[in-house]
Amino acid sequence: MENSAKNEDGGLRERKRLITRAAICNTARELTTDRGLNGFTVEELCEQVGISRRTFFNYFPTKEDAILGHSDGHRPDDLVDAFIASAGSVPLLEALVDFAAAAGGRLAMTRDEFAQLHAVMQREPQLLVKLFGDSAVKQKEFAALIARRESMAADDPRAIMAAQLIGQLAWQSTHAFFSGEEGPSFRQILDSQIDAARYLFADDTHHTTSEGTP
Template structure:
């Protein structure tokens, strides 16, 4: 994918400014005590501009990046391009390293976002729905890499679901630790445990 132009970069930056403002305010006051107008004022834009980027204050909290779908598609591209010597699960972790490192770099924002989502079940459902349209291409990429057929083999869908659960568990544990350990280390640990078959720890 080509690099975004100046206009597109400005849109991405405004989206980020609004999203971080939403997370900051909702983290301080609670979701019910923050309005769209509050978020827009905090970001230095009008409420009308806010609605050019988000349908609601809930979306402003949940959607950290305007190009979230493109980011998901880039993950799939990186999975397809990962070193052939890597197993499929290893390749999936490798494809996410850049995004996981970014979360670590913005630790306070993400710790707050995860707390808000955990405290508001409706936001959990919204977060889960964000990438529903890239599930099929992700399954196809896993199938191609693993030499399986998603129409006749459970493996691609099962691996995607298992890895998604491992990633979510890592994020929740990272939040419980207050971000004191790198998220990438926790995901590596979760993936290794998953690859070992989730045997009882000794």
């Protein structure tokens, strides 16, 4: 019973954390859409959410990070551990797809929130610089993780290419999932992107014209 109570307390704390985090992000995006990036302060944001500055900085290092939803930003340890442990028993591409699908399945963002973020980017396009800058850092870290699993050097071009390819396919799948109506799951969309890549790199691919001739 004691362990059960601890689990319930931990689950409640996690739900509260996610609710607070979502409130910070949503309010930051609303304020940015209404006033622009420089039209409000962290103090005003905290007042609207009902939190202290200290609480805000427990979640995000900057106002821009709150707008973008960057966070407590590392890959979940359980997914990393499973990815590394699968070396030797699961082919790299399959392990990468499983990793990307599991990570994508944990995205804490609704379609409305994704549309809201897109509107913010249109209002403040300089946020794209930060978004892609952070993405480049994460991509480098992802390449190092792949290299570690495959016992390669951290700068091995194969690891770098794998990180770039899977990262791009995951982003395409994320955009397709959030931009569309209710339909295929994130995993189904990602699998279709992977199938397209398989076709491109297949050794026995015979390209044909629109009339069906080589």
